[in-house]
Amino acid sequence: MRHAERHRTGRMGWLRAAVLGANDGIVSTASLVLGVAAAGADTRAVLVAGVAGLVAGAMSMAAGEYVSVSSQLDAEQADLARERRELASAPVQEHAELAEIYVRRGLDPELARTVASQLMAHDALEAHARDELGISEVMTARPIQAAWASAAAFSVGAALPLLVVAWCPAHLLWWAVAGSALVFLALLGSLAARTGGAPVLVAAARVTFWGALAMALTAAIGAWFGVAA
Incomplete structure (x- = not known):
């Protein structure tokens, strides 16, 4: 029977974009609301x-994430193109290089050469991409996915403070x-x-602290401008 394992690594691309977007949506919108209200x-x-x-924030998140991940994807594609040329022009050297990687990971030299030969016979570029360059199907950059995830997550996060503003009495708004x-923020961090399999309390405390600091500073600036006006 095949043992099915569930790993969290495959979630990291969308999880990073979603958490970053929602966190920014909550912090920036709540801070903006408090600053304007304090004024x-x-x-x-x-x-x-x-x-x-x-x-504005959702569009900024989408554009920034798309540009950032696109740059990562361009770098990955350039590395793969170079590796493809090297495999075509110097297969023996590339085989030795892959075997050396496996030796450094703990295999004896003979077994490392055998493993390298078998993997290169199956898919040489995939073997070098994964073990030499650290590029795999799970971890590869996906600009569109990252952009949509960031924009959607930011919008959801930003909508939460706005719903509070819409339903809260004016004297309790702040x-x-x-x-x-x-x-x-605490729920998001948790x-x-x-x-992602990380400590819950540490993550919740981290995002809550920085969110509180951002809101306090923005409210202080808004109050200062309100007094000055």
């Missing part, structure tokens, strides 16, 4: 600013937005840690 704006102005921040944002 003395009414609920409608706060809500308009928050919605504008959601749209405390409701700040408190709910910290709760959302969920991401559980999905």
Whole structure:
């Protein structure tokens, strides 16, 4: 019977983009809302600013993630093209190089050469991409997936503070937005840690601390401008 194993490595691409997007959505939108509210704006102005921040932030996240991951993909494709040329022009040297990698990983030289021969006979480029370059199907860059995941996650995260603004009485807005944002961040950190197999409390405390700091600084700046005005 085949033993099916579930590994978390395959989740890292979309998990990173989703967590980063949702975290940024909550922190930036809640901070923006608190800053505008602290400056003395009414609920409608706060809500308009928050919605504008959601749209701008989602597009910024998508564009930034797409450009970043596209650059990574370009580098991977360039490395693969070079490796393909080297396999065509110097297969013996490439075989020796792959065998040496396996020796460094613990195989004896004869077995390493046998493994290298068999893997190169099956798919030489795949073997070198995986074991020499560290490029695999699971970890390869996917710009479109990363961009959509970031934009969608940012929008979901940003919508949470905006829902609080829309339903919260004006005199409770500041405390409701700040408190709910910290709760959302803690839940997000916990969920991401559980999905990725990391310590839950550490992840929750980390995102909550930085979110609280961002909101406090933004609110302080908004209050300062409100007084100055």
